[in-house]
Amino acid sequence: MNTRPLLPQGAELLHPPTRNKVYISLLLAFALTLLPWMEQIRWLVPDFTLMVLLYWNIRAPRIASLGTAFSLGLLTDVARGVVFGLNALAYCIATFIVLLLQRRLEGFDVPRQSLQLSPILLGKEVLVLALGLAMGRGDADWRWLAAGIVAALLWPLLAWLVDRITAQAPASRQTPL
Amino acid sequence: MSSAPHAPLFVREMGLPTRFGLYVLVCLFLLGLDARYATLNGVRSGLNAIIHPVQMALARPWEWLLGVGGFFVAHGELAAENNRLKRQQELLAASLGDRIAIEAENTQLRALMALPPRPGFTLLPGEIIEASTDPFTRKVIINRGSGHGVAAGWPVVDANGLVGQVTRVYPWSAEVSLLTDRSQGAPVQNMRNGLRIIVSGQGSDNFLEVRFLDMHADLQPGDLLYTSGIDGIYPAGIPVARVAKTEPPHHTPFARALCQPLGGVGRFRHMAVLVPTAGVEKQRVEKQLQPASKKTSK
Numbered sequence: 296m297n298t299r300p301l302l303p304q305g306a307e308l309l310h311p312p313t314r315n316k317v318y319i320s321l322l323l324a325f326a327l328t329l330l331p332w333m334e335q336i337r338w339l340v341p342d343f344t345l346m347v348l349l350y351w352n353i354r355a356p357r358i359a360s361l362g363t364a365f366s367l368g369l370l371t372d373v374a375r376g377v378v379f380g381l382n383a384l385a386y387c388i389a390t391f392i393v394l395l396l397q398r399r400l401e402g403f404d405v406p407r408q409s410l411q412l413s414p415i416l417l418g419k420e421v422l423v424l425a426l427g428l429a430m431g432r433g434d435a436d437w438r439w440l441a442a443g444i445v446a447a448l449l450w451p452l453l454a455w456l457v458d459r460i461t462a463q464a465p466a467s468r469q470t471p472l
Numbered sequence: 473m474s475s476a477p478h479a480p481l482f483v484r485e486m487g488l489p490t491r492f493g494l495y496v497l498v499c500l501f502l503l504g505l506d507a508r509y510a511t512l513n514g515v516r517s518g519l520n521a522i523i524h525p526v527q528m529a530l531a532r533p534w535e536w537l538l539g540v541g542g543f544f545v546a547h548g549e550l551a552a553e554n555n556r557l558k559r560q561q562e563l564l565a566a567s568l569g570d571r572i573a574i575e576a577e578n579t580q581l582r583a584l585m586a587l588p589p590r591p592g593f594t595l596l597p598g599e600i601i602e603a604s605t606d607p608f609t610r611k612v613i614i615n616r617g618s619g620h621g622v623a624a625g626w627p628v629v630d631a632n633g634l635v636g637q638v639t640r641v642y643p644w645s646a647e648v649s650l651l652t653d654r655s656q657g658a659p660v661q662n663m664r665n666g667l668r669i670i671v672s673g674q675g676s677d678n679f680l681e682v683r684f685l686d687m688h689a690d691l692q693p694g695d696l697l698y699t700s701g702i703d704g705i706y707p708a709g710i711p712v713a714r715v716a717k718t719e720p721p722h723h724t725p726f727a728r729a730l731c732q733p734l735g736g737v738g739r740f741r742h743m744a745v746l747v748p749t750a751g752v753e754k755q756r757v758e759k760q761l762q763p764a765s766k767k768t769s770k
Binding site for chain 1: 495500503515520526530604606613
């Protein structure tokens with residue numbers, strides 16, 4: 296029995312996600328990946344851009360959709376100096392899956408969301424590695440998969456943070472049973 | 473289902489699967505285009521010109537933090553370091569003097585033997601500002617670009633030896649492919665007996681490999697490998713690697729050798745681009761033209 300109201304209530308009604316909020320937070324997350332991370336922990340740094348992108352896919356699917364994912368992917372490709380379209384493809388696939396499951400993900404509380412999203416976050420790293428292997432770019436360094444796990448672990452923190460910054464009601468209300 | 477947020481608001485809007493399919497097609501097209509042809513380099517360096525200033529600005533607070541941290545280092549440590557550096561500088565000055573003397577002697581000897589003078593290169597020091605975030609490549613970005621006169625193809629060295637080669641040039645930065653990158657190779661000569669071989673990167677930070685080594689080649693662990701200079705890119709005589717071990721052929725007609733790079737490939741922050749002086753560039757062009765003219769004269 297879903298007792299969720301038809302219209303958003305309270306804080307969310309007063310501060311709906313706007314284009315500005317979505318794009319600025321996405322660019323901030325992208326900037327976070329550009330920081331000069333130390334060489335030793337580089338492979339542990341999660342893909343913040345993808346995490347915030349998925350957050351907005353769940354929260355504001357009309358604003359952050361495939362086009363946003365594609366453009367961010369291209370930017371990431373340039374920043375990482377890899378083949379054009381590699382990250383764009385990974386982001387588009389992740390966004391597509393999340394948009395398909397959007398209704399379900401919206402209803403979960405944050406820890407469960409993180410569990411649901413972990414295959415997607417990990418799958419993105421697998422996809423990037425596998426595409427690299429398929430294009431004959433050498434042996435895969437499987438350590439980089441750790442970034443996907445770290446991303447799943449950091450999801451609750453990130454969701455809380457973006458909720459706070461954009462002054463919204465908590466990202467997911469657990470529907471009372 | 474019509475209330476789902478991704479369902480089209482208007483009937484003529486494309487559905488989610490259609491849009492997804494289109495985006496995937498565009499991605500695959502870009503992948504193919506960029507992997508096979510160099511047509512997207514303009515787009516890439518344009519986008520990089522936008523991202524680069526942001527990256528520099530983001531690195532700034534980090535440097536300040538490091539600077540503030542360094543300010544509180546104990547006085548004794550600084551004094552000790554000062555002493556050590558002074559001594560080191562004296563040593564360096566002495567060795568520089570030696571070097572100048574040796575260089576002078578060398579040019580004299582070369583003149584004596586009527587050999588062409590060794591290509592002159594000037595050093596353009598640079599600093600690594602970013603390492604590639606890609607598990608497959610061994611590349612770094614340095615803070616010297618086409619604005620400083622750097623061009624793709626120039627060799628990059630550090631105090632100990634060869635580091636790699638400039639592969640892409642952006643307005644204020646350049647991408648250096650390290651010697652350990654899989655796509656990189658360098659023609660070298662064994663110092664002990666003059667054997668000419670090619671070492672290539674294999675994607676690991678610690679080892680280079682000699683892929684197709686003649687099984688009777690005289691190469692032993694401990695041999696020093698120097699660039700031979702026959703490729704026209706790397707000047708001769710830069711230390712490259714020390715042979716770590718040789719492997720007899722297994723299923724192939726060729727043996728294989730593993731070498732340790734001598735330069736601080738992937739370890740140091742500073743490196744220098746070898747900038748060919750104008751005369752060398754001219755010489756190289758002439759050298760390329762010479763065989764052609766010889767052919768015509770015959």
